[in-house]
Amino acid sequence: MDDYNRMTYTSPPTDISTDDLVLPFQIESSDIHGRLVTLGHGVDGVLGSHDYPEPVAKLLGELVVISAAAAGAFKFRGMLSLHTSSDGPVPMMIAEYRAPGGDDPRVAPAALRGYARFDAEKVAALAQSDLDQTPVAALLGSGHLAITIDPGAGGERYQGVTALEGSTLVECMHGYFRQSEQFDAALRVDVGRTGGDGTPWRASGVMVQRLPKKGAPFLDRENEDWFHALALIGSMDRAALLDGSEPQKTVLKKIFPNEPVRAYRPVRVDSQCRCSRDKVDTMLHSFSAEDRADMLEDGKVTVTCEFCASTYVFEADQLEIPPRTSAQ
16 A cells, blocks of 8 residues: 555545644654645634735734634634734734634634734834844744633633744744643744735744653654654645645645555634624723724724724714714
8 A cells, every 4th residue: 555545534525625624633653743735715814904115014914823723722613712912013922723612613603712912113124134033023022922721601711921032933842842741743834925915815834742751761763753843844845835726635745755644534623703793892892882983983983803803883872872962
């Protein structure tokens, strides 16, 4: 049996698209598990809703991919969010991955959304060499990255924090993984446009992990397998990872050309914001009538969602704001 045929799916994904997927897998000759993330619209829908400068969009795209790849390391049906807070030209970024609500990911996809706050003048003043070599230091500066897991109703919320001490977001996440006693993990992430300026964004990432051995160090063979897997994901060609024309099974074959890899049923993902007119209306009505009146501009209250840039306009009577009298 050749190596390609040794890569098998537990459930053939014949009715799932070949893009915007998180594909869990296992290297069968070892204890190494992982996830392959390939995003087309799933990342372009996040980045394209704002006029981000290229370096800001690329960094936010990386955070979105990391959230999707890392979420599979924790068994939950809620939300995983990554949130940076820092003193640089991009003082805040957030990426959220919300797991599918049901057992079948083909029916209700996982949802991705993200947002970055930035100072356009400070970003424009940065040297390209700094953006290429140390994007975290150049764009984010000093601060921290918070990882929050909210399993939903009945679950216990968890938050971990790591310093923004790496040159890249992947290095910062590696710092967080080194602090963890739950598992060893490593990431490879690539983000880019499909063509020249103005073309859609694509992103891809692969995460590998292994559970720690309790009471004894890893055997030499297990360490050899682990470092070999790290070398393979690190040496993967960037263009191949960002090529959306190939099925994930083929991409896995290229990453692990000589290893028997078992791929499981993929999880479909898409960019989806949770905002809605009803939610905004409820939020506005949580303020007093006087506060709502102070929000009026030209007789209307306009609210724009930071994540998806959707705009909701409410007339005064819709918010039950009484007309001002001349005395007011």
